[in-house]
Amino acid sequence: MRGSAQFRMFFSLAWLSLTLSLGVWWWILGFRQAKTISEISISQERQLELNRVNRMLQLEGSFFLSMLTLGGVTLAVLSYRDHKRSKLIADFFSTVTHEMKTPIASLQLQIEVLLEATTNPELKRKLEKIWKENQRIESQMGNAFYLASLMQGESLYLETLSLQELKESYSHHEPDLIWDVSIPLQKKVHLDRKAFFAMLKNLTDNAKRHGKANQIKLSIFQVKNQICFLLEDNGSGFQGNKKHLTLPFLRHSKTSGSGIGLYIVKKLMEKMKGKLEFPNSSYGFQVKLSLNEVT
CATH class of the missing domain: 3.30.565.10 (Histidine kinase-like ATPase, C-terminal domain)
Structure with missing residues (x-):
């Protein structure tokens, strides 16, 4: 999951670079073509028309490049925020599960001691039910811990x-x-x-x-x-x-x-x-x- 967030960041920056490069290339090419045409010997009326088209290309090209830049920067910022939020959530899960494991293990030990000490069948039945529920909580906390570890890209102790x-x-x-x-x-x-x-x-x-x-x-x-x-x-x-x-x-x-x-x-x-x-x-x-x- 951490790798997925990094991939989104890389993709957004790559998209921004590519679209800006294409936009600048299109803009320069358009200006060169307009300049080449304007240098051809034509009438005064045609020259004015070409100048008007040239100004229009400049305005539209500038607007197009501005939109590309704004969209790319927005995508990069949102991806960065998403990456930070994912990291904060993973850190929270990791901290909470780590803090919860000690009291759960302590409770498990106390229940086992009570189960060995009691001779009351009704009390033993209730303690066994609590023991099973505590086991289920411990299992779910373990899942949360490993999920947080996977999100953070932590390695295992092999x-x-x-x-x-x-x-x-x-x-x-x-x-x-x-x-x-x-x-x-x-x-x-x-x-x-x-x-x-x-x-x-x-x-x-x-x-x-x-x-x-x-x-x-x-x-x-x-x-x-x-x-x-x-x-x-x-x-x-x-x-x-x-x-x-x-x-x-x-x-x-x-x-x-x-x-x-x-x-x-x-x-x-x-x-x-x-x-x-x-x-x-x-x-x-x-x-x-x-x-x-x-x-």
């Missing part, structure tokens, strides 16, 4: 991790996730751990909230030099054009959601030199994440 490390780390986040690993866990991939976990969390939340799935399986296998992570669920699936799933702010169901989850997943995968796909499935919904193997 590191080489084994599948064993990934599985052990992420199992704590999704204890109900079913793992099906058909390749050695010693194989390695190059990724941003936090961003990759956020993507998996995003995808599993989508399956539960939008697809009403109660069982999600993560299969890890290899195709040539790529390590593939296939998430599949037993939910209602998706009826529609899958090409539109990664469009930002486009909601595909009436359930709650921001419409940016899969867009963020796609952009993060591109930053990790990976690929996001939606394979056809006879039941439920499938999402495939592919990353290059590190040898």
Whole structure:
């Protein structure tokens, strides 16, 4: 998005330079032609007519160049303001999400402590509901944080991790996730751990909230030099054009959601030199994440 704003700035300046150059060239050419014609030996009456046409060309040419200049400068100024506004919005999102993450994490920890300490079934049920809602807020704040990072063009912290490390780390986040690993866990991939976990969390939340799935399986296998992570669920699936799933702010169901989850997943995968796909499935919904193997 930051690149898009810079492109608009560049385009407006290029348009201004090109149109001004063409306008000046047309103006000079018109004057030369008028001067050449006026030097031809003609009658006094014709000479007066040519002088009148010459003055008209000067006035119209000056007005035309003024309008071109005004339009180009206006476009450049508006593009610059839009660029500044986009940067301010991105900075605001980044600051707010960063400030909110600490109290949300603290609240999450306190709820977990209360869940372990309580023996009252009714209180435990209410605490579990609060815990789930807090998890949802944390997920949405994570989306906002990564969206702000993408808008600012920030880079990821890429590191080489084994599948064993990934599985052990992420199992704590999704204890109900079913793992099906058909390749050695010693194989390695190059990724941003936090961003990759956020993507998996995003995808599993989508399956539960939008697809009403109660069982999600993560299969890890290899195709040539790529390590593939296939998430599949037993939910209602998706009826529609899958090409539109990664469009930002486009909601595909009436359930709650921001419409940016899969867009963020796609952009993060591109930053990790990976690929996001939606394979056809006879039941439920499938999402495939592919990353290059590190040898």
